[in-house]
Amino acid sequence: MTDTxxxxxxxxxxxxxxxxxxxxxxxxxxxxNVIMTHxxxxxxxxxxxxxxxxxxxxxxxxxxxxxxxxxxxxxxAQYMRRHPETRDLLAAAGTERPGLx
Numbered sequence: 001m002t003d004t005x006x007x008x009x010x011x012x013x014x015x016x017x018x019x020x021x022x023x024x025x026x027x028x029x030x031x032x033n034v035i036m037t038h039x040x041x042x043x044x045x046x047x048x049x050x051x052x053x054x055x056x057x058x059x060x061x062x063x064x065x066x067x068x069x070x071x072x073x074x075x076x077a078q079y080m081r082r083h084p085e086t087r088d089l090l091a092a093a094g095t096e097r098p099g100l101x
Contacts, residue, residue, distance in 0.1 A: 005057025014058040018050045025058050025076065033091045034062055035070040055079045059086050068092075 005016045014025040021042040028035040036058070041051045055076055062069055068091035071077040080086045 005054060005061060007061055014054065014061065016050065016054040016057060018045055018053075021045055023050050023054045025054060025073070030070075032066065033068050033070055035072060036076045037072050039073045039075045051075060052079065059089055062089055 005014050016023045023041040025036050026038040069089045070091045
């Protein structure tokens with residue numbers, strides 16, 4: 001596994017290549033907020049820390065850019081609950097969710 005998470009802004013997702021497969025987080029942008037809607041780790045890679053590495057890398061990119069996160073994906077929300085050092089990245093409550101029902 002490479003530990004490099006990249007931002008594919010054209011597809012609006014963060015990606016991590018691992019074991020010849022691609023794990024990703026879909027997102028939407030609302031100004032300085034990144035609304036993380038869905039995380040996907042290929043079945044064969046689950047349970048090996050790929051999902052955590054993906055979220056950790058995506059959050060590092062968010063921090064680097066001075067952005068905030070709206071974690072709509074349950075996996076990402078759970079990761080942030082378990083890692084209090086990431087809570088400063090949470091967007092303010094009541095953040096709008098453009099393009100979502």
